[in-house]
Amino acid sequence: MKFSRGFTMIELVFVIVVLGILASIAVPRFAATRTDAEITKGRADIASIRSAIVTERQAQLIVGVNTWIPTLSINTTTLFTGNGAGRTLLMYGITAGIGSGHWQSTSGTAYTYTVGTVAVPFTYTSATGIFTCSTTAAGTGEMCKTLTD
Secondary structure (H helix, E strand, O other), rough: OOOOOOHHHHHHHHHHHHHHHHHHHHHHHHHHHHHHHHHHHHHHHHHHHHHHHHHHHHHHHHOOOOOOOOOOOOOOEEOOOOOOOOOOOOOEEOOOOOOOOOEEEEOEEEEEEEEEEEEEEEEEOOOEEEEEEEOOOOEEEEHHHHHHH
């Protein structure tokens, strides 16, 4: 009598089908997890930026300066480091990038944070020290609320 030590074709097909079913469940969940991670990163960044703005203002009040920091960044590669004139925000800043999960500077007081394909515009108002996005911006209102609420 001869014994086979391998798998039969039916066993291999069964394993492939089971792996296919598991993959069809896991891939969509993985994509949703990535978006959730980008939203969480954006929320943490926004909280850090806002906290740094307030902390910098408090430090300036102690030395008698009664103004908010005029700009949040002096270059477009490392953002939110301050204005370069002795007024510092984040010690290490946030590296700018292209695509989902990255910040970009669009002007001295305007930035975008991209989640998936949605680029959410943020503005800094130096008269009030407010860093926020517009919930009425076309196509970005819901994501703005998600990032800031």
